[in-house]
Amino acid sequence: MLGWLSDSESSSWLASGVAHLAVVVLLSLLVITQQGKGPDWTLEGTATSELPQELDIELNPMPSVGDELDSESMAPKAMGLPDLELGTPSVDITQPMLTPTATASVDAFATEMLDIGNPLASAGGGLEGRNLDNRRSLALAGGGSESSEAAVEAGLKWLAAHQLEDGSWTFHLDAEHCPQCAGKCRNPGRIDSSTGATGLALLCFLGGGYTQHEGPYQEVVSKGLYFLINKMLLTSEGGDLRDSQEISLPFARQASVRLRGDMYSHAIASLALCENYAMTRDSNIAGPAQKAIDFIVNAQNELGGWRYEPRQPGDLSVTGWQLMALKSGVLGRLDIPRHVWYRAAEFLDSVQAEKGATYGYQQPSSTRPSMTAVGLYSRMMIGWPEEHPPLLKGAVLLAKEHPKDSNMYFNYYTSQVLHHVGGAGWRRWNPRMRNYLVQTQAEEGHEDGSWYFDEPWSDRGGRLYTTTLAILTLEVYYRYMPMYQSEFVNQAP
Numbered sequence: 312m313l314g315w316l317s318d319s320e321s322s323s324w325l326a327s328g329v330a331h332l333a334v335v336v337l338l339s340l341l342v343i344t345q346q347g348k349g350p351d352w353t354l355e356g357t358a359t360s361e362l363p364q365e366l367d368i369e370l371n372p373m374p375s376v377g378d379e380l381d382s383e384s385m386a387p388k389a390m391g392l393p394d395l396e397l398g399t400p401s402v403d404i405t406q407p408m409l410t411p412t413a414t415a416s417v418d419a420f421a422t423e424m425l426d427i428g429n430p431l432a433s434a435g436g437g438l439e440g441r442n443l444d445n446r447r448s449l450a451l452a453g454g455g456s457e458s459s460e461a462a463v464e465a466g467l468k469w470l471a472a473h474q475l476e477d478g479s480w481t482f483h484l485d486a487e488h489c490p491q492c493a494g495k496c497r498n499p500g501r502i503d504s505s506t507g508a509t510g511l512a513l514l515c516f517l518g519g520g521y522t523q524h525e526g527p528y529q530e531v532v533s534k535g536l537y538f539l540i541n542k543m544l545l546t547s548e549g550g551d552l553r554d555s556q557e558i559s560l561p562f563a564r565q566a567s568v569r570l571r572g573d574m575y576s577h578a579i580a581s582l583a584l585c586e587n588y589a590m591t592r593d594s595n596i597a598g599p600a601q602k603a604i605d606f607i608v609n610a611q612n613e614l615g616g617w618r619y620e621p622r623q624p625g626d627l628s629v630t631g632w633q634l635m636a637l638k639s640g641v642l643g644r645l646d647i648p649r650h651v652w653y654r655a656a657e658f659l660d661s662v663q664a665e666k667g668a669t670y671g672y673q674q675p676s677s678t679r680p681s682m683t684a685v686g687l688y689s690r691m692m693i694g695w696p697e698e699h700p701p702l703l704k705g706a707v708l709l710a711k712e713h714p715k716d717s718n719m720y721f722n723y724y725t726s727q728v729l730h731h732v733g734g735a736g737w738r739r740w741n742p743r744m745r746n747y748l749v750q751t752q753a754e755e756g757h758e759d760g761s762w763y764f765d766e767p768w769s770d771r772g773g774r775l776y777t778t779t780l781a782i783l784t785l786e787v788y789y790r791y792m793p794m795y796q797s798e799f800v801n802q803a804p
């Protein structure tokens with residue numbers, strides 16, 4: 312699975328512990344210092360005059376002081392669905408985002424420092440559980456049930472029935488946007504991003520082991536991948552999957568690009584391409600997956616995070632999706648400069664509290680369980696070892712939470728974190744989460760197999776959004792192999 316980390320490397324890496332982390336922090340500071348010397352990069356005409364409100368809403372928050380949010384600020388961006396009312400940005404795609412010489416020197420330095428251990432990931436976390444022959448047994452052994460597996464299949468069936476002719480999915484379910492449904496399902500979304508919707512749907516099929524080469528959904532997956540690849544806008548900074556529209560080049564250099572999505576959409580679509588490539592090594596996917604990764608690399612802010620537009624100062628929610636895509640790029644052995652990980656670690660440092668046990672959206676916080684779940688999951692993806700005290704402390708805090716009936720974003724991330732850590736916290740959380748989803752799946756009419764939860768932001772992503780997060784949560788038993796549970800680690804083929 313992960314040839315870049317041998318058993319011996321794993322042992323030394325685990326042993327390096329806290330001392331290694333201190334070096335990472337030091338190196339991150341050096342990286343930032345060097346990056347800061349590069350030229351300013353500007354995005355012309357972006358819709359940043361009204362920065363979107365913070366999305367992460369804690370409906371049952373830990374005790375907090377003065378952290379009230381109004382209903383409007385709670386609405387839009389929970390998992391990243393772009394705010395279409397922000398306008399139609401015009402992007403100058405001819406201007407480079409990043410100075411190649413600066414990244415090259417940092418990368419060389421970072422590579423040299425990496426001799427002390429591999430900071431990128433544990434040896435677990437691979438995709439080999441997505442095997443149609445082994446999936447059921449992994450699910451049953453890992454805390455799933457026959458009912459949860461049936462729910463996944465019913466959910467995928469609903470998704471397949473709502474795929475559009477061109478291979479895409481839409482958050483809208485009305486006759487104009489989705490003739491297959493034509494409003495027969497309630498609770499449509501109202502976001503236009505086709506790449507975000509398509510990426511989410513594809514992730515559900517891939518998570519269940521279904522690809523363009525395996526299983527009954529080969530045509531569904533193939534058409535979805537084809538749509539994404541055709542949607543990719545090739546730029547000097549990589550392949551842009553933010554769902555660009557109406558490109559015109561009337562006078563050479565200045566391109567007018569209408570965007571319907573943002574870096575959320577790009578990351579989700581990129582994650583689908585990278586996961587697919589990691590699973591299949593399909594040569595048709597390799598190039599687009601690498602270009603999607605390149606765009607993420609070049610869109611990173613100099614302080615290490617990502618936000619709605621390239622190189623905006625980051626927020627943890629958008630950053631988490633980029634890191635998931637990058638981690639899948641690692642699994643596919645795509646080319647990712649080392650400095651990206653160090654800078655990401657620096658960003659995570661900037662929003663952590665309690666020495667990294669808890670996280671905030673753009674500032675440190677100890678009162679945001681959703682952000683803590685994203686932050687800890689991000690830390691796992693860039694290589695925190697299981698025994699690192701803040702990771703364990705944070706996981707214990709999350710394990711004290713209950714699955715929320717109105718926050719699938721929190722439920723999804725917390726399921727990932729607790730599954731990887733395992734132990735009593737996971738055993739307590741899992742049956743509650745699993746049974747809740749099994750019991751809340753629609754069983755009648757066109758909605759059969761889907762989910763909808765009355766969340767503050769679900770009017771934006773709608774039934775497609777809530778259904779995909781529910782499926783991905785129920786696929787937790789095999790979608791990624793646990794990073795830390797010893798029986799799964801170091802099973803590299």
Ligand SMILES: [Zn+2]
Nearest residue numbers: 492495496757
């Ligand atoms: Zn429908």
